[in-house]
Amino acid sequence: GPGSARPSYVERGGRTLTDGRSRDLIQxxxxxxxxxxxxxxxxxxxxxxxxxxxGDTDRTxxxxxxxxxxxxxxxxxxxxxxxxxxxxxxxxxxxxEIEGYDTDIVKGGRx
Numbered sequence: 001g002p003g004s005a006r007p008s009y010v011e012r013g014g015r016t017l018t019d020g021r022s023r024d025l026i027q028x029x030x031x032x033x034x035x036x037x038x039x040x041x042x043x044x045x046x047x048x049x050x051x052x053x054x055g056d057t058d059r060t061x062x063x064x065x066x067x068x069x070x071x072x073x074x075x076x077x078x079x080x081x082x083x084x085x086x087x088x089x090x091x092x093x094x095x096x097e098i099e100g101y102d103t104d105i106v107k108g109g110r111x
Contacts, residue, residue, distance in 0.1 A: 009090035010098050014053065017105050020083050023051065027104040028075045029087065035067040036095035042066050044090045049082030058082060065089075067096070081108060 017024035029045055043065040048057040063076035089098055 007090070007092050009088050011089075012087040012101070014050070014084045014086045016084055017082060018107050020053070022108045023081045023083055024108040025081050025106040026078050026085055027106060028077055029063075030075045030102040030104075031065055031089060032074075032099040032101060033065070033067060033089070034097045034099070036097060042091075043094070043096060044088075045076045046088040046090070047078045047080065048086045048088070049080050049084070051083045053084055057086075 017026055026047060026049070029047060031043065031045060033043060045063045045065050047061040047063075049059045049061075050057050059080050059082060061078045061080050063078065065074075065076050067074075087101065089101075
């Protein structure tokens with residue numbers, strides 16, 4: 001009904017992990033998100049990794065982000081390798097505001 005939450009997502013398109021030549025490790029994603037009044041579910045963070053800029057997703061990670069954790073613990077563990085990645089933040093029935101994100105990425109070997 002009017003004023004109720006609806007399924008929604010925010011997607012950040014593909015970008016290189018570091019330089020696009022090496023398969024690097026994305027360790028963690030830190031969503032900058034604010035839970036709104038009436039929220040009852042956690043946010044889903046999907047990380048899609050691929051090795052070619054115009055290619056299909058090779059590996060994915062679907063993690064649940066608990067917005068009630070204290071600051072400093074706001075992250076999801078991914079631990080997947082790739083050259084490029086995209087992110088999707090989504091819920092089925094929750095009110096939230098996402099302001100951005102940060103990542104921990106470790107440079108890998110060249111291939």
